[in-house]
Amino acid sequence: MMDDMPPFSRRDLIGAGLGLGAGLILPDGALAAAKPRKGGRIRVASLSSSTADTLDPAKGALSTDYVRHYMFYSGLTEMDRHLIPRPALAERIESSDQTVWHIRLRKGVTFHDGADLTAQDVVWSLLRHKDPATGSKMAPIAEQLAQVKAVGSRDVVITLIGPNADLPAILAQSHFLILRAGTKDFRVANGTGPYMCAQFSPGVRTLARRNPNFWKAGKPYLDEIELIGIPDEVSRVNALLSGDVHLVIAVNPRSTKRIMASRGHALLETQSGLYTNLIMQQRQLPTGNPHFVAAMKYLIDRPLIKRALYRGYATIANDQPIPPFHPYYRADLPQRSLDLDKAKWHLQRAGLTGVRMPVYAAPAADGSVDMASILQEYGSRVGLKLAVNRVPADGYWSTHWMKHPLGFGNTNPRPTADLLFSLFYKSDAAWNESGWKNPRFDKLLLEARGEADQARRKQLYGEMQGLVRDHCGVGIPVFISLIDGYDRRLKGLYPVSLGGLMGYQFSEHVWWEG
Secondary structure, three states: OOOOOOOOOOOOOOOOOHHHHHHOOOOOHHHHHHOOOOOOOEEEEOOOOOOOOOOHHHHOOOOHHHHHHHHHHHHHOOOOOOOOOEEEEEEEEEOOOOOOEEEEOOOOOEEEEEEEEEHHHHHHHHHHOOOOOOOOOOOHHHHHEEEEEEOOEEEEEEEEOOOOOOHHHOOOOOHHHOOOOOOOOOOOOOOOOEEEEEEEEEOOOOEEEOOOOOOOOOOOOOOEEEEEEEOOOOHHHHHHHHHHOOEEOOOOOOHHHHHOOOOOOOEEEEEEOOOEEEOOOOOOOOHHHHHHHHHHHHHHOOOHHHHHHHHOOOOOOOOOOOOOOOOOOOOOOOOOOOOOOHHHHHHHHHHOOOEEEEEEEOOOOHHHHHHHHHHHHHHHOOOOEEEEOOOOOOOHHHHHHOOOOEEEEEEEOOOOOOHHHHHHHOOEEEEEEEOOHHHHHHHEEEEEEEOOOOOHHHHHHHHHHHHHHHHHHHOOOEEEEEEEEOOEEEEEOOOOOOOHHHOOOOOOOOOEOO
């Protein structure tokens, strides 16, 4: 379970101290036990490698990009293991109204080419997301930036179009990492990150070498990191077990026994907010009938899905997208469970007993084909005839996702509750999968975004979780854990629920004891 540590509150100053001074409590002996050593070279295998690989943080689209960008660049803030934003290039950040934010930059930070970090670099890096020519993946989020200006060599003022208490968390995302002002050549990387780019060959490999002038004293530890892509999971695991690579992302639960059987290797399970969800379109009948929605949610056998589909590497969910280890999780919502009697009653109330319904699934939505089969089996027991249409993974998101009354989606972890709810549950969101509209939810979303008081904010997000659970046309069975495999000689790894490989930020934290 994640500690419920408060993030920035009203008029909070984030001090420069990142360790115990920032409220991080370590177990007795942890500091003594962890004695990182310098040196060593490791090879890391990510999911993919293609000519679309990029050194431009704004254009990052895949885990391989995120890992690469966190090696070479730093952000104003960074997320810790508790999903709390902490100071990074920003020595402190403060706001009295959550709309106007004052940032003081850390002194003595240099880019890889030796230039000093200045406020102008920050202004340029943030405003480029608003330029359509940049092609930033964060352009919609950057629309919140009404003004970004330097008020000194180390001071920046950001003015938002409306209050957003999550700005420090947003600035920690890889897309918002800081570049040197005017950077145009992305064949190389010139950042302030823990490693310098020694070689970048899109679709082949990235070679990173230790930055001797990194702004965090003593870090990083490794001499070199080579990053490659191995798309096939079995091949990725084989490369790990044979010693060709030392760290791999996205291990399938079916491969965990092979890795655990090797004395020289281990698994890192990261509980995450990743989920595959059943989508029931609310814009049409019968899927828009609230009794049909309730019946389907009562047909979900969550423990079976956790056990059979994910070998236990999952967390039971409750038809709303905030996981139990999130600081804003609402623990008092009754857990919905398999109940064939209630499912049958709701189905009868909907007048749908005996009706044949197609449900679309594809390997692209992880586990959806098996989930559909489980629903089909239980549906047959209550008088619902589900016909499972398995469609190809290729093109699923453009051809089938959100195109059928009954289908599946797959949502990656998001750093904040606001981003998750804004992207997938707000009435006018482009990715509002079931098309549900709830004015109360929309009102709470805006209120929570600008709320600085953490207790009140948790209360608002709690009510929103209840609304989604009870009324939205989405069924969420489990949150899927992320699994990395690694060589036991690689030390310093711990889970960060934003993604595999320590939320893609392993590079500055790990060391080699080979």
